[in-house]
Amino acid sequence: MALKLEALRGRILDTDSHEMIPAPRWGEVFGERGARFAESANDLIQVTEQTAQSESFHIARRYEDDKVISPESVWGVRGFDAPSAIDINRREATLDEMGISRALIFPGMGILAWVEAHGGGFGGMPLATPERIKVGFEALEAFNDWAIEHKTDRLRIPGILTAGKPGTTPEDLIKNAGKMIKAGLKVIHIGTGHPPAGVGFADAALDKFYATLAEANVSLVTHPPAGWRIMSEEWNRAAPGMTFAVNHHMGEEQLVGQMALGGVFERHPTLRVGCIESGADWIGPLAERLDISLDSQVGGGMTWPFPLKPSEYINRNVRVSVLAHEPVERWLKRYPEVQNVYCYSSDFPHSEGQVWSLKKFYERVAPLGDEIVENFFCKNAQLLMP
Secondary structure, rough: OOOOHHHHOOOEEEEEEEOOOOHHHHHHOOOOOHHHHHOOOOHHHHHHHHHOHHHOOOOOOOOOOOOOHHHHHHHHOOOOOOOOOOOHHOOOHHHHOOOOEEEEEEOOOOHHHHHHHHOOOOOOEEOOOOOHHHHHHHHHHHHHHHHHHHHOOOOOOOOOOOOOOOOOOHHHHHHHHHHHHOOOOOOEOOOOOHHHHHOOOOHHHHHHHHHHHHOOEEEEEOOOOOOOOOOHHHHHOOOOOOOOOHOOOOOHHHHHHHHHHHHHHHHHHOEEEEEOOOOOOOOHHHHHHHHHHHHHHHHHOOOOOOOHHHHHHHHEEEEOOOOOOHHHHHHHOHHHHHHHHEEEEOOEHHHHOOHHHHHHHHHHHHHHOHHHOOOOOOOHHHHHOO
């Protein structure tokens, strides 16, 4: 435990944090498109309110981002009361207090708009009418415009790509990603529950799309509910709220597995892929399983056409954020072949990220040695935030 936590200050990379702008302020922040979405999706918002009581989501309350930035507020307060939860202009000062160099910042309103634009129906939310779908797409565009306006080198806000929209072609993905890249975004979010442009993740039809990202050093990331449609509501009814442990990673596992087996990482060796807030319990077993499957195929007379094993491609090209409750120290020892994939995340300001997460993670990882500490908190995530 020679490397102290204080020595990491200013170098830590956070792979999961959020804007948490409440619905009553969407019009003010995202303009007319945000206001229309708040009005159109009022029942959706009410469902979200009911499932976010721990975050003090109360429509009628006063929302002012005026909490003093201090160690106690940035690590001990969660929800709308956390400093910079609402006012993104305060986020860099919050990162300074947290000792974080750069952070991926995922959407609140944008994620709900993404669900609505793709037909609604996720997590108890109502199905969307054609008019609501239209408003959802408009709100999604408003979020992407906001992301472009508020991006900085430290605040890596992803543009949301509607790869699962019916009729989308690989050429559309290239065109839309190109617009985001030209506008300066360094991270692009994609869903995993819908085949992108109607094809599998390893399909050669997506090669020019992947090349566009790789050449620009832009990361392709997922974040819940990216796997929606795979995690259908029918499966969730038997144990509402508990099936996350079973299906939270299904879309991400399919994405990474197809890319590793299908040669995507061989054809695009500098492609950067991040699976965020989908847990990290699945990535080690997946890498192990793919390698074992490879051994079986080769032993049976088949030829593996690539120079690296699946686990080696995963370790090189993929990063996964670890949730606060997960025993990452166990996996770092159990799966040394993919130690590079595991990354720190705060989930700030969401409550499931837990309070004082940095200190808690450090206490669990530090016994494994300075190199692992350095990698987990600072180096591994450089792939996603160069």
